Amino acid sequence: MRVAVVTVGDELLSGDTVNTNAAWLCEQLTDRGVDVARVTTIPDDVGEIARVVNEYRAEYDAVLVTGGLGPTHDDVTMEGVAAAVGRDVEPHDAAHEWLTEEGGYAAADLVDGTTHLPAGARMLPNEAGVAPGAVVESIYVLPGVPEEMKAMFEHVAEEFAGEETHTAVVAVDEPESELVDRLADLQERFDVAVGSYPGDAVRVKLIATDEGELAAATEWLEARVELVDEDVATENASSE
Template sequence: MRVAIVTVGDELLAGDTVNTNAAWLCTELTERGVSVERVTTLPDRVADIARVVNEYHAEYDAVIVTGGLGPTHDDLTMEGVAAAFGREVEESEAALAWLTEQGGYAAGDLAEGTTHLPAGARMLPNDEGVAPGAVVESVYVLPGVPAEMKAMFARVADEFAGEPTYSETVATPEPESTLLDRIAGVQEAFDVTVGSYPGEHVRLKVTATDPETARSAADWLSERVEVLEE
């Protein structure tokens, strides 16, 4: 399963808010065997949201969009997703029923636009907030507030599945540029992918579709590189 993630918010692009949602979703999806192939951050602009969602919907098995839900002036994500599908944004009876019956809100107390979703969308309840999410075909629209996003993702998590992967990591003080021959060697010897992540030291992450292969590849590397002492 191939997935693209779209995070929406001027505050993300300005650096006012750290984009933790993207990192969290990437981790969750990868652990489910899903291949995350795009992470894109967009401004609160309907045309940009519509264009990117339309493109990614055609290319990937699913698209997750986070941020900009609700009735305020810069909450334009639902409108952008609706535009991507040529749909209107309209009152959702399911959202209104959830908020009044389960959320304890009176209809008159809800801000205008709170229950508006793209026409024909599947409503996703917001267990940690007010503004509901939505699913439009294979596009999942979640809140930007991390606690709300995580709770809503839990409701649809089982809809994201792929072949499980297993990883092992070998840390070495050797410079990354000197490791190229052994990185190539382990990929020739085993059916694995290798990530090389430099920092205070280099982390070599080997990933396979079964734990035995991942462990064997890590052992192979450990015998051929200088292993960082714990």
């Protein structure tokens, strides 16, 4: 399963808000064996939301959109998603019923537009806030507030699945540039995906669908690199 993640918000593009939602969603999806093929941040603009979502829904199995839900002037994500699939935004009976019966809100207290979703959408309850989410075709629309987004994702998590993968990390005490040939050789010999991440040490991450293949690749690599001394690594971790 290949998906795209779209985060919406002018505040993300200006740097006023750190985009933690994208990182969290990517981690959750990857853990479920899903291939996150694209992460994109776009402004609170109906036309831009519609363009990007329409493009991605044609290319990927699912699109997850976070941010811009609610009845205020800059919450236009539902309108953009509706435009992407050629539908209108209209009052949603299930959203109204959930907010007034399960959410504990009086109908008179709901701001106009709170329960408006794309026509025919499946409503996703917001157990940590007010604005409901929605599923429209292969598009999942979640809130931008992290606590609300995480709680709502739990309602649809089981709908995202892929081939189970296994991971190993090798901490290498060598410059990343000196590992290029050995990592290329590793990928030629074994059916694994390889990533390297510099820092106090170079973390080489191996991912495979077969545990035996992963174990063999890890053993091969560890025999051909200078490993970080475990005692030193523990001391450094303790002093942080």
